[in-house]
Amino acid sequence: MLTYLNKDEDAELLPRLKLISPGASLREGIDFILQGRTGGLIVIGDSHDVIELIEGGFQIDCAFAPTRLYELAKMDGAIIISSDLKTIRYANVFLKPNTSIPTQETGMRHQAAERFARQTGKVVLAISQRRNTLTMFWGDHKYVVRELTPLIAGANQTLLLLDRYVEVLNISLAALNRAEISGTVMLPEVVYVIQRTEMVRRTETELNKYLIELGNEGKSLQFRSPEFTSELKEGLLVIRDYYRGREEEEAEVYERIFKLSSQSLAESDNISVALGYPRDVSSYDKTLMPRGYRILSRFSRLPMSVIENLVKKFNNLQAIFDATIDELQEVEGVGEVRAAMIKDELESYSILG
Numbered sequence: 001m002l003t004y005l006n007k008d009e010d011a012e013l014l015p016r017l018k019l020i021s022p023g024a025s026l027r028e029g030i031d032f033i034l035q036g037r038t039g040g041l042i043v044i045g046d047s048h049d050v051i052e053l054i055e056g057g058f059q060i061d062c063a064f065a066p067t068r069l070y071e072l073a074k075m076d077g078a079i080i081i082s083s084d085l086k087t088i089r090y091a092n093v094f095l096k097p098n099t100s101i102p103t104q105e106t107g108m109r110h111q112a113a114e115r116f117a118r119q120t121g122k123v124v125l126a127i128s129q130r131r132n133t134l135t136m137f138w139g140d141h142k143y144v145v146r147e148l149t150p151l152i153a154g155a156n157q158t159l160l161l162l163d164r165y166v167e168v169l170n171i172s173l174a175a176l177n178r179a180e181i182s183g184t185v186m187l188p189e190v191v192y193v194i195q196r197t198e199m200v201r202r203t204e205t206e207l208n209k210y211l212i213e214l215g216n217e218g219k220s221l222q223f224r225s226p227e228f229t230s231e232l233k234e235g236l237l238v239i240r241d242y243y244r245g246r247e248e249e250e251a252e253v254y255e256r257i258f259k260l261s262s263q264s265l266a267e268s269d270n271i272s273v274a275l276g277y278p279r280d281v282s283s284y285d286k287t288l289m290p291r292g293y294r295i296l297s298r299f300s301r302l303p304m305s306v307i308e309n310l311v312k313k314f315n316n317l318q319a320i321f322d323a324t325i326d327e328l329q330e331v332e333g334v335g336e337v338r339a340a341m342i343k344d345e346l347e348s349y350s351i352l353g
Helices: 007-019 023-037 064-071 108-120 147-183 187-224 231-244 247-258 268-275 291-296 303-315 317-322 334-351
Strands: 038-042 058-063 079-083 087-095 123-127 135-140 141-145
Touching: 007 123, 007 135, 007 141, 007 187, 023 038, 023 123, 038 064, 038 108, 058 231, 064 079, 064 087, 087 108, 108 123, 108 135, 123 231, 123 334, 147 187, 147 231, 147 334, 187 231, 187 268, 247 268, 247 291, 291 303, 291 317, 291 334, 317 334
Parallel strands: 038 079
Antiparallel strands: 038 123, 058 087, 079 087, 123 135, 135 141
16 A cells, blocks of 8 residues: 655655756656646656566657657656656656556556556656646655645745744753753753754754755745754754663664654653653652763864763763863873863853853
């Protein structure tokens, strides 16, 4: 059965969306087809397994041009384009995928597109003549390309959400700073920061998908996007600072949190369990001590390899605070100058937060 997209499949979707985003030569040809309401069937890729599954039509081997694509789409058959999108290889061909492959589609063009995509793994574009829509199939996946007007509206709404989420994340990180300085960090504070961080990360991913799908039409939105790279980096390091478990389990902790549904993410207990703490967040009354990754990452001249060595040596941020310059110099990658810099930075942080 054909699977529909979820957040884990964005990595596969986005590079394929770029092929057909506004401004791309292929999209220009597709827009001509949509405007002409002729419908069409386009396969991207001309490997041996593709050629074996076509018959009829004619080999054309001409340079790709949007107008050529439009003219060839007026014929009933499919068009085969080279993988690099530079050459139209075949036109008016009949696709003959295995008809025993199940399909959820109703129209013959979309049925052929789905089966061909599933059998070959290639991107197949089906342009509906009746509905005047563009659907992309690849492997077991399907994506209906959205119209520009709702796309732009959705992108603007997502941008507003991202602005709001980044502001809240900044506030929550500042509160965590104060708690870490005073040694009063509690589990609910950590969970809250992680929730805000993940909301920013997911919203940024969604905005990126909009921008890719909008292509040239989304350039103005790119300039309006908030600058939040450092906040997101810090928020993600909160997970590394506070998860409870062995070092080799770190990637699993991130994966558990990233895979939570939006509803599950909103429930603090799920974050607590993912971090290795009891489910009931409010009942956990012990203060927590960060390892120190997040705060140390703020120091511009301190590479992550040295930060990892510091955490490995001292185990937590408080021990790093208390370490003398001589003790800091015992860490691989830390000389006298760097040790003094770390002490100065930590003292400034304890004052300013």
